[in-house]
Amino acid sequence: MRTQRAFVDSFRVSRYRKCMDHDTPPRARSAASPAREVELKLETDRTALQRLKKAAPPPGFTVARAVTKPLQSIYFDTPDLALKTARWSLRVRKTGGSWVQTVKAGTGVVGGLSTPREHEVPVAGPMPDLTRIDDADLRERLWRLLDGAVLDPVFETAMTRTKRVFSGPDGAVIECALDAGEIRAGERSQPLFEAELELKDGPVESLFALAEGLAGLGSARLSRFTKAERGYRLVAGENGPAEAFKAEKAGVTSRDTVEDAFRAILRSCLVQIAANRDAALDSDAPEGPHQLRVGLRRLRSALKVYGKALAPETRERLDTDAQDLATRVGALRDLDVLAAEIVAPALAAAPEELAEPARERLSRALTTRRLATRRDLRAHLEGPAVNALVFHLGQIAEGDAWREAARAAHGVEIDAVWDAPLAGFAAKAMAKRWKAVARLGARLDELNLEERHDMRKALKKLRYTLEFFRPVFDRKTLKPFLSRLKRLQDVFGYLNDVVMAHTLVRLVAEEAEGDTEPTLAAGYVLGWHDARATHAWQDTRALWDDTRAADRFWTS
Numbered sequence: 001m002r003t004q005r006a007f008v009d010s011f012r013v014s015r016y017r018k019c020m021d022h023d024t025p026p027r028a029r030s031a032a033s034p035a036r037e038v039e040l041k042l043e044t045d046r047t048a049l050q051r052l053k054k055a056a057p058p059p060g061f062t063v064a065r066a067v068t069k070p071l072q073s074i075y076f077d078t079p080d081l082a083l084k085t086a087r088w089s090l091r092v093r094k095t096g097g098s099w100v101q102t103v104k105a106g107t108g109v110v111g112g113l114s115t116p117r118e119h120e121v122p123v124a125g126p127m128p129d130l131t132r133i134d135d136a137d138l139r140e141r142l143w144r145l146l147d148g149a150v151l152d153p154v155f156e157t158a159m160t161r162t163k164r165v166f167s168g169p170d171g172a173v174i175e176c177a178l179d180a181g182e183i184r185a186g187e188r189s190q191p192l193f194e195a196e197l198e199l200k201d202g203p204v205e206s207l208f209a210l211a212e213g214l215a216g217l218g219s220a221r222l223s224r225f226t227k228a229e230r231g232y233r234l235v236a237g238e239n240g241p242a243e244a245f246k247a248e249k250a251g252v253t254s255r256d257t258v259e260d261a262f263r264a265i266l267r268s269c270l271v272q273i274a275a276n277r278d279a280a281l282d283s284d285a286p287e288g289p290h291q292l293r294v295g296l297r298r299l300r301s302a303l304k305v306y307g308k309a310l311a312p313e314t315r316e317r318l319d320t321d322a323q324d325l326a327t328r329v330g331a332l333r334d335l336d337v338l339a340a341e342i343v344a345p346a347l348a349a350a351p352e353e354l355a356e357p358a359r360e361r362l363s364r365a366l367t368t369r370r371l372a373t374r375r376d377l378r379a380h381l382e383g384p385a386v387n388a389l390v391f392h393l394g395q396i397a398e399g400d401a402w403r404e405a406a407r408a409a410h411g412v413e414i415d416a417v418w419d420a421p422l423a424g425f426a427a428k429a430m431a432k433r434w435k436a437v438a439r440l441g442a443r444l445d446e447l448n449l450e451e452r453h454d455m456r457k458a459l460k461k462l463r464y465t466l467e468f469f470r471p472v473f474d475r476k477t478l479k480p481f482l483s484r485l486k487r488l489q490d491v492f493g494y495l496n497d498v499v500m501a502h503t504l505v506r507l508v509a510e511e512a513e514g515d516t517e518p519t520l521a522a523g524y525v526l527g528w529h530d531a532r533a534t535h536a537w538q539d540t541r542a543l544w545d546d547t548r549a550a551d552r553f554w555t556s
Contacts, residue, residue, distance in 0.1 A: 038199040038207050038398065042220035049178050049193050053162050058213025061168045068162045071095055071179075075156065075231055076128055078149035086145055089228040092126055099123050104228075105138060155185035155231035159192065166210055172202025174210050183227070185234045192230070195220060208395035212388055219382050221281075222274045222390065241282030244291045245275035247298060254471050258425045259403075259418040262306055265468050266397035269299040274390055280329070281381055284374065286336035289329050296326040299393070301464040305429045309417050311405035318396065321389040325380075332377050334500055335370045339363075342501045346525040354524055361518035362525075365511035366504075426469035430554035433462040441544050449499055456492035463489060477553035484547040491540050498533040501526055 044052070057063045073093040077083045083090055089104045105117035121132045128151060133139040159181030166174045177196040182189050195217065199207040211217055224242060225233065233239065250268035252261045272295030279288030299322050307315050343366060347359050380386065396402050406414050417425070440447065440455040447455065463485050470478055504522045512518045 038204050040197040040211055041223040042195045043223050044193050044195050044220040046193055049180055052178055052195055055214050057166055061166050064165045066162050066164045071159045071161050073157045074126055074153050076151045077154045082145055084232050090128055092128055099125055101128050155235055157183050157227055168206040170203050172206030173200040174207055175200055183231050183234055188234050190234050205395055205399045205401045208391045212391045221278055242278035244279045244287035246291055247272045250468055252471050256422045258420050258422055261422050263397050265302045269295055270393050270397060277381055281378055289333045293326055293329045293333050296322045298464050301461050305465055309414060311409040314402045314405055328377055328380055332373045335373055337497055339366050343525055346528040358517040358521040361515060362521040365508045365518050368511050369507055423472050426472045427554045429465050433465045437462050444544055453496055456496050459489045459492060473553050477551045481550045484550055488543045488547050491536055494536055495533055498529045501529055
């Protein structure tokens with residue numbers, strides 16, 4: 001959950017300015033609300049930050065003269081870090097000759113959205129003054145949280161902030177804050193380079209258009225942590241690489257409209273893609289690329305589910321960009337699977353007759369290819385194309401222009417589809433996905449290798465659709481069906497991996513440069529898995545019959 005919240009803070013949307021309505025989730029409010037705040041927090045580096053300070057405005061935008069000033073912020077907490085534990089923060093910031101105290105109460109997260117409760121007030125100096133909080137409820141909650149404990153400085157940030165204000169189409173006003181400095185906690189320090197774009201007025205589409213068009217943001221990443229979280233991590237000595245992130249529930253509810261669910265699903269995909277982009281950049285662990293590919297597949301599955309209600313250009317651009325990235329990520333993921341799930345278990349079970357040099361050279365050839373593929377993928381992940389995908393996905397998730405495009409493509413009657421309760425739409429989507437699986441399952445014993453691959457993909461799409469819309473359906477009937485579906489999908493996944501393993505001989509021949517020993521080892525690996533695949537395929541019939549006999553709960 002920590003990663004989800006971190007990306008929420010970097011991509012934060014409040015439907016109403018200074019929203020204090022905690023009973024109504026922001027996702028349930030009108031997407032067309034004019035008075036809303038949107039923030040994009042991005043990590044960057046010193047060189048990119050310098051480019052951003054001088055970058056010309058993209059076409060359609062103008063920019064005011066930049067203003068640069070120093071900022072010093074001191075964060076306070078109790079000795080046992082009660083504020084951190086409760087997800088509150090208390091800071092006093094010096095800007096110019098004045099001090100401002102800011103209290104931020106815990107963040108409510110709904111489908112990737114956050115509505116923090118925030119209070120700012122001038123104070124006399126660098127120490128907090130809680131009596132200055134004029135929000136009685138917030139003040140009382142803070143007093144209870146502190147429970148008489150002493151507040152001490154925990155860490156501080158020292159930055160130079162350059163502020164640029166852009167004006168864009170349709171009255172958009174966007175404040176771009178460029179921060180360069182460091183976080184300090186005792187003897188420890190950490191550099192900090194951030195770009196924060198905040199929509200002050202106008203349509204959200206303008207924010208993403210600016211983010212995509214500004215030179216210098218091409219290699220930026222969505223921030224994983226707020227400044228407060230970075231400070232606490234520095235205090236704790238935590239500064240590890242980004243970790244792989246599995247998708248959590250999308251935030252869809254049974255009360256949603258079709259549009260509500262669409263936005264929630266896109267936000268969930270955005271969080272997973274952005275988080276695992278970082279994991280793939282920061283670590284050689286295979287789980288990051290794996291979860292990145294899953295996020296892209298979930299996005300493409302969602303676009304297929306909603307495709308006919310979207311304008312073709314909306315669907316096609318997102319799908320094309322996601323497919324391109326998925327192909328690049330898939331090249332590394334396939335090699336990771338070959339190494340860990342195909343080659344490693346086969347060699348572990350190999351007889352002594354398979355000489356050690358042959359095993360070693362096979363592993364070395366595969367490692368060489370993986371390193372080159374990972375290097376190529378990282379170069380792409382750091383480039384502007386991936387941010388263009390992330391920004392465009394955010395624009396669709398939070399903006400309204402796609403609704404206008406759908407209306408232009410399909411007529412005003414398409415509004416009835418988007419505004420309808422989700423249940424009927426979800427049932428039709430499940431029926432369509434099941435039909436695609438059942439059509440192939442009816443010929444299960446006759447399927448060739450390509451058709452088995454098609455059935456595997458159809459099973460994935462069915463599962464993703466079910467997971468998107470699971471709150472709509474009855475849990476008692478859904479869970480057994482999902483369990484059967486996962487087991488069947490695992491078998492088809494292994495069978496597909498074995499088919500993919502036949503590329504191993506070609507790969508080894510290319511990397512080994514005439515050395516026949518690793519080719520012999522590759523042949524052994526293929527034979528070992530082909531024998532296991534034959535037994536696995538025999539189990540498929542029973543698993544399919546079991547799945548086919550399960551209750552089709554979406555029809556009730």
